[in-house]
Amino acid sequence: MDKKVKKEFDPKIVGFLCNWCTYAAADLAGSSKMEISPALSVVRVMCSSRVDHNLVLTTFFNGADGILIAGCHPGDCHYGEGNYYARRRYALLKKVTESLGLESERLQLTWISASEGNRYAEVVNSFTEKIAKLGPSPINCRSDL
Amino acid sequence: MNDTERSAARMRSPEGIRGSLHDFLKIAVDKGAVDSVLAPVKVPAENSYAWILMNDPAVIESASPVAPVMPVQGAKALKSLTRKGKGESRILAVMRPCEIRAGIELMKLNQVHFDNIVLVSYDCPGAVPFQDYVKDPGFSEESFGKMIASGRPGEENIKPACGICTEFSIVDSDIHFGYFGVDEGSAFVIPVSEQGAELLDAIGLDRDAKIADWESEISSIRDKRTKKRTETLSAAGERIKGLDGLINAFRKCIGCHNCMSVCPICYCRQCYFDSEVSKKDPDFIFEIAEKRGAMAFPRDKVMFHAGRMTHMSLSCVSCGFCTDACPTGIPVAEIFSYMADITQPTFEYIAGKNNGEPLPLRKFEKKELPLVHEIVKSAEGEEGSDE
Numbered sequence: 001m002d003k004k005v006k007k008e009f010d011p012k013i014v015g016f017l018c019n020w021c022t023y024a025a026a027d028l029a030g031s032s033k034m035e036i037s038p039a040l041s042v043v044r045v046m047c048s049s050r051v052d053h054n055l056v057l058t059t060f061f062n063g064a065d066g067i068l069i070a071g072c073h074p075g076d077c078h079y080g081e082g083n084y085y086a087r088r089r090y091a092l093l094k095k096v097t098e099s100l101g102l103e104s105e106r107l108q109l110t111w112i113s114a115s116e117g118n119r120y121a122e123v124v125n126s127f128t129e130k131i132a133k134l135g136p137s138p139i140n141c142r143s144d145l
Numbered sequence: 146m147n148d149t150e151r152s153a154a155r156m157r158s159p160e161g162i163r164g165s166l167h168d169f170l171k172i173a174v175d176k177g178a179v180d181s182v183l184a185p186v187k188v189p190a191e192n193s194y195a196w197i198l199m200n201d202p203a204v205i206e207s208a209s210p211v212a213p214v215m216p217v218q219g220a221k222a223l224k225s226l227t228r229k230g231k232g233e234s235r236i237l238a239v240m241r242p243c244e245i246r247a248g249i250e251l252m253k254l255n256q257v258h259f260d261n262i263v264l265v266s267y268d269c270p271g272a273v274p275f276q277d278y279v280k281d282p283g284f285s286e287e288s289f290g291k292m293i294a295s296g297r298p299g300e301e302n303i304k305p306a307c308g309i310c311t312e313f314s315i316v317d318s319d320i321h322f323g324y325f326g327v328d329e330g331s332a333f334v335i336p337v338s339e340q341g342a343e344l345l346d347a348i349g350l351d352r353d354a355k356i357a358d359w360e361s362e363i364s365s366i367r368d369k370r371t372k373k374r375t376e377t378l379s380a381a382g383e384r385i386k387g388l389d390g391l392i393n394a395f396r397k398c399i400g401c402h403n404c405m406s407v408c409p410i411c412y413c414r415q416c417y418f419d420s421e422v423s424k425k426d427p428d429f430i431f432e433i434a435e436k437r438g439a440m441a442f443p444r445d446k447v448m449f450h451a452g453r454m455t456h457m458s459l460s461c462v463s464c465g466f467c468t469d470a471c472p473t474g475i476p477v478a479e480i481f482s483y484m485a486d487i488t489q490p491t492f493e494y495i496a497g498k499n500n501g502e503p504l505p506l507r508k509f510e511k512k513e514l515p516l517v518h519e520i521v522k523s524a525e526g527e528e529g530s531d532e
Contacts, residue, residue: 052417053455054418054455054456057448057451057455058448061445061447061448062425063436074511074525075511084509085509087509087524088492088509088513088517089506091491091492091513091520091521092455092459092488092491092505092506093455094520094521095487095488095491095520096451096458096484096487096488097451099382099386099484099487099488100386100387100391100451100454100484101386101390101391102387102391102451111524111525138388140436140437141437142388142437143434143438143439143440144396144441145392145441145447145448
């Protein structure tokens with residue numbers, strides 16, 4: 001029974017992708033006909049630092065199994081230093097979710113530049129695999145949140 | 146601030162610290178060192194206190210600078226006066242250490258401007274829980290009076306947040322009144338900032354007292370408190386950990402958002418959690434309810450508190466107003482203080498310090514702080530892309 005559920009588990013992952021790099025990388029990966037996990041639903045943001053804590057928490061508490069935040073490599077931000085701020089925000093979010101015991105491993109930050117189409121496919125596929133191993137988010141069976 | 150040796154003035158009054166502070170307010174206004182005073186005054190019905198901005202000597206006569214309760218965070222009163230920049234008149238504000246620290250955080254958020262404000266703090270014995278005071282003002286006044294007379298911080302009949310407070314004494318104010326462990330009826334008037342020292346000179350208070358004994362008394366009390374705080378908060382952390390713990394902790398939450406509206410740090414004109422965007426479409430809620438088998442209302446209780454933790458725990462000064470305001474008795478302050486004591490050290494930040502440091506989320510390091518780096522290094526990949 002347990003195995004059957006696991007087999008059928010289809011992770012839902014939300015990705016907040018920076019318009020200037022990772023989103024373009026996703027585009028590149030797609031037009032290069034790379035194999036990319038369909039588990040990831042993309043939300044395009046203008047900068048990784050746009051991803052407010054509430055955005056992530058809303059996504060998580062409404063049932064996403066995994067959340068990926070992706071931006072430009074440090075030093076390459078379109079706006080100069082947005083991703084450095086994003087990094088700090090992510091650190092805080094991770095610390096809070098970890099201290100609350102909220103499976104913070106479902107949250108992931110990564111840097112992918114516009115030319116790294118293959119890296120994009122790699123990251124998405126391995127993150128999907130990781131979430132599939134973790135199983136469905138415990139939020140999804142709670143009706144009393 | 147001069148760290149090498151602090152010189153202080155000494156004031157005496159038969160009414161102890163309350164008398165000394167009261168005298169100080171009157172002298173400061175009398176001598177024209179400040180234009181007006183912001184301090185708590187007992188309301189006519191005698192069942193609460195209110196922040197009053199006053200310059201009439203008769204009104205100042207009725208001020209109670211050391212009030213037993215904290216109905217409104219002093220930083221909020223300060224914000225009302227200075228949120229658009231410095232005002233015309235010079236104000237002397239007497240506030241508890243946690244109120245001053247919250248004011249400093251608000252200053253970093255551009256909501257309070259200190260240019261024309263002289264902050265006066267005092268050794269705080271703690272405050273009576275507001276509900277207790279409202280129920281029986283007589284008893285509360287009496288027990289608080291005893292607390293002050295003892296010259297030590299209170300142990301009983303104070304807010305839980307006060308019982309584990311480690312910042313009960315000198316903070317980054319302008320002038321501090323120290324009286325813990327000082328002989329009865331006497332208080333040290335300690336200039337903390339240059340502005341404070343100038344004011345003491347202007348009103349002619351000689352600074353010839355030695356305060357080493359007071360300082361060691363404060364640090365010994367602080368050590369005990371720190372121990373108690375760590376114990377209490379780590380126990381709280383254990384209780385709330387995990388989804389079950391969190392749901393249990395906030396099960397009684399009625400979603401009134403009182404904790405947020407009394408919080409000095411939550412200054413946003415509109416909070417995401419009050420906005421239309423946060424209210425999900427009924428169809429969506431039905432869909433989730435069907436998937437999960439049931440649905441409890443109000444929704445998103447845990448999310449609301451987790452969201453607030455990410456938004457204000459870095460600036461939390463553990464003033465305890467949230468617990469005071471919770472109608473269902475959730476120990477909100479304890480939970481938020483637990484989080485604050487984790488997030489602030491991560492960014493090597495101490496809320497309520499006025500040392501020119503901006504808020505942690507408003508700055509960054511290219512090579513991040515060790516604890517931050519520890520969290521983000523997996524994100525940066527093996528190549529370690531930060532320079």
